[in-house]
Amino acid sequence: MKVLVLGGSGYVGARLCALLRDSGWATALCASSRQPAPGVNGLRVDTRDPAALRRALAGVDAVVNCVAGSASAIGQGAALLTQAALAAGCRRLVHLSSMAVYGPAEGRLDESCPLDGSLGWYAAAKVEAEEHVAAFAAQGGAAVVLRPGCVWGPGSALWVERIARLLQAGRLGDLGAAGDGWSNLVHVDDVCQAVLAALRGTDARPGVRSYNLAAPDSPRWNEYFVDLALAIGATPVRRLPPLQLRLDALLAGPPLKLLELAARRLPGSARRLPVVMPPNLLGLWERQLQLDATRATRELDLQWTAYQTALQQSAAWFLQQQRRGRRGMPAPLQGSDSPT
């Protein structure tokens, strides 16, 4: 089976390309707007260029959409991709969506929960992308939509490195009620296994099947923060007042973001700057949303990575790359899977 992975240099995409390469039953074509990683069958594609998309889709059996980036890359990108796939005769699509499509809903949510793009531009773009996937299915495509929670594991810039650095700086800790939301953490390998299972599934009838992805044992945020702090030695963990978090996100956030953007022009300097705490994280950490991934467990036959295993792997990766950083070696390039 020939599989085209769009967003192949991102956190999930890169790992997926490696797993597909080693699968024995798939050939992966790893498409990215950036330079492809060494060792995989890479291809530079601008996903907003319909002609380039059509060329990349020629002879492809299935396409996996892991594209991250701006609202238009996610929303219009999905429109162009689904149209190009139909035109090229590629009828199988695995689309990586996000739990952001559930909007501000709380409680334990399964895939029947209606979509709501009201939580910012990212959620709106993800909802729009899912609408294009639905249109694709209506025209005969067989689509699997995966809605992961927070994708973590070794190499996760967002949910391991950023959190760990905030913990080390004493800007994150036990947040009390402000950190009582469910983390919905899901290991990057589990997301990739879900993609593989979706690709291997013999059921290629037209339609959309959606799956929530979150490890059933993923804890509440406070528990994750304390566990990660203990695992990387950022102790004693501090109990932080909600006001401090708000000031950090709202007052320190904008200037830090400007510094970060400026520092991107100077290679290697970004990791020496304090991390930005985006205000939308504050809402995420207190949201009582628990993804119900029962359907994925059952239909995709997923064996979830145990929380403790993922935690130890992630902490070890973080400490190792921090040691490497101190010795002046370049840290490996890490993609990002969502803007939160």
Place this chain on the structure above:
Amino acid sequence: MILDADTVEHGACLHTDVCVVGGGAAGISLALALSGRGLSIVLLESGRMAEDAATQALYAGEVADERLHSPADKYRQRCLGGSTATWGGRSMPFDPIDFETRSQVPASGWPISYEDLLPFYPQANALAEAGRFAYDAGEALGATAPPLVRGFASDVVRTDGLERFSCPTNFGRRYERRLRVAPDIRVLLGANCTGIALRPDGRSVRELAVATLAGRRFRVAARATVLAMGGLETARLLLASRDVAPQGVGNEHDVVGRYYMCHIAGNVGTLVFNGRPQDVRHGYEITPEGIYCRRRLAIVPAEQRRHGLANCVARLHFSRITDPRHRNGVLSGLFLARKFISYEYGKRLHDGNDPTAGVYARHLWNVVTDPFDTTTFLAHWVARRTLAQRKFPSVILRNRTNRFSLEMHGEQIPRADSRVTLTERTDALGLPRLRIDWRYSREDIESMGRTLDLIAQELERSGAGRLDYDRATLEEDLLRFGAYGGHHIGTARMGSDPRTSVVDADCRVHSVDNLFVAGSAAFPTSSQANPTLTLIALALRLGQHLAVRLGPAQAAHVPGVAP
């Protein structure tokens, strides 16, 4: 979800799987533990989110001897979160010996063991925000953590046991959102349970009568009813529900309300360590997960048995605050500020004697002549307690002289004549008010005396220090402020014999098939430990029992959530 009871239709009957009466530490823990297990839960809470005088007044009652017990409406709060609103946060488990039947403690012995409760303690610690379930200093703080006193090693007196501190966590505020979001929990605020209506044969609960202060009345019919109203109100409601059982529900053998216990506590003696002040760790340590904790002195179980002692702990403490001879500016400052400190926390600043002008002057002099310590203390207090989310647990003074007193906290021997009863007077909803007659035993004081003797003997043997106390004033020292406030224990005690207990090992009322008690009312003995952590653990264990007893075969799945 959280609703106001005044929105329930007057005269309605709400049907549910489990009705929990009381939204304090036990009730909230239980409701959260039952959530997501395929059951519907109604939680009745008398108060609302904040304290309110008319609701609080429902607590008022009589006290037999006001020197021995605080008024009935103190140390308790009628609001969501219950008395965790005034809680000090001290959190530690009971000891294995507490569950044993001990010859030195008549009427002791639980129908369950420490091991039965152990699986629920880690979750109780998490709910109380008291960190890991690790109560050995080496385990919690690391092997290199300094000891309580360098140079003091003893096989009789243990000093590596810890007490941990909750924030203290107000369960109402902390878990409000979880309760709101849970699709299977209905919290009704302002809902006062005024009676348990039994079926005519008296063997099961038919329904509960509920009233609001605004005059609305409705009923709740549940497959299982749990009373989680604290050690005083639980007995009150059982005794006041007399329509089918004239002596009160579960009271066939006149046990409800009896065996009422608090703790025997007070500051005793003068302890002087021989080494350097920096070799004594009298204050708080912080565990890696950020929890304040503190070491205590305790007699090891074998020696408790050998010497016939009740369980007790001792903490290193400063001298009596009210006596200006301590010449400490901080303590005198506390004394002078006592009018501004709440009843519950200021109680030990009022020792009964009206201070003379001379005493005031000497306290003032202490403050003026000790300005550095006083301001340092104030700055620390404001930063680490007033403004902090996780509060520094109590006043700790700099140790300059290696002189301390011992703050004792011990169990009391259960006695049937220490009890709460109903009076003829009623509250605004017609429920009879309580009369509290708390009593202690000479043996309680003697046990504490022998405990002090053992500590003194071990200090002297090891050469670590010297403890002096006056045996003649020991009873006065321990009873100066009466029963330790807020620990209301034993009025619906657990046991296997219905003649000496009210509930069984599953916390079920012996004579009523579907009525349960959660909380310290069910404790048969009081332990050295403060009751909160254990009553949470016991409530979680009850949750597990109810989920199995009532639950569908496949648990752990909540019906689809309507977003």
